[in-house]
Amino acid sequence: MAKLVQTTVKETEITWKGLANLIKGGGGTLKVGDIITEQTKDGEELDLVVVDMGPGWARFESKDCLPAEVPYNQNGRNAGGFAESGVKWHLDNVVFTSLPEDLQAVISEVERVQEGGKTYRCQLFLPTESEMFGDCSYSGDDTYPQIEYYKDRRHRIKCNRKGGTPDWYWLASVAGGSSTYCVYVGTYGHSDYWYSASYELCVPVCFIIK
Template sequence: MATIKRTETSNVTWKEVLEIINSGKATEKLKPGTEITETLKDGSRAVIAVAAVDLYQNGEVIFCFRNTVGEDHRMNKEWTNKGGWKDCKMREYLNSEILALLPDELVEMLSPKKTIQIQNGSTLECEDLLFLPSEYEVHGEEIYAKYNGVDKQFPFYKERTNRIVVDEDGDTTWRWLASPYASNTTYFCFVSSYGGAYSYDASYSFGVAPGFAIRKS
């Protein structure tokens, strides 16, 4: 039996995206995998996919970049994952330099997303407008990072190929995740160029493909 796949493309503003969320029709009109193409302030092209709808709370849509933005960047200047995502330099980079690249209309409607990590028996929490997904949110299992008992896999990432991102040239590339390696003091987790789970030293530069959340207002 043959199958047919149809795609529909139309123009949209972020204000209209928010209107869909506020109308309660996100599960219908913003299904995981829905892509929005945006031009950033530096002139680069970004492809942003809906990764989850109503996953952590009703009326929340989580979006993730399908390509890297800015330059490859280190999680920390030093060889350490101490303090996890909460204390890493990548967090500062995302919520300053990368945030500044987004359209003002979009930034105004972003909702902070909480990151919870367990490191050396301590619970670390913070909230950000731009974030990197955790290992569990991407892969749906505990591999290198300690599972916090809260995170859920983004439905979009259940397909391994959807975990792959590309660089500015369209080539598949490695990209960092927010999760520190549980049994190592210098590594953070990352996603390989074919969607696999790996980890590497925090001072190494990999691609940056952030996520953000918009909630019903």
């Protein structure tokens, strides 16, 4: 006999402060895959997905990217990795300031690790190749395990804006053995690298609340 399993989609209005308190208190009913819809100050709507969580923290990443394409580094080099990159500067100084103040107020500053063990502090960041794919095909950036949510290839496909078309977007990782290559995710959710860090690609919004 066939079985019908019905699920209910529930929309709830909540403030970012209220959500942060919920997360710090253990998360309540919040779960991986839940979506918080927000709008940037310039009117871009973002679906922010809970991609990972644990006791007292949750990681959010935008389902799609912001429409502005930016170079990894304008000088075409990948020296210094993400910590010293132009794309990190863009996230820090352009993307972060475009978010509503109540969201800015709850985004945690976290310490991240890149190739070679170098650490850096940030509020917004990009996923690494290992977090997206598990194995590293192009970089040596394997500090972090694959995020369970991204084992589904469909979740790795991001459009150039909400309601847009699938597009390439930067990861934090740079390609090993090269002074110019940087790793990105392609339109089919696959990993690849671009030949020059000066090429312009989209970026998602990624942050942790804890």
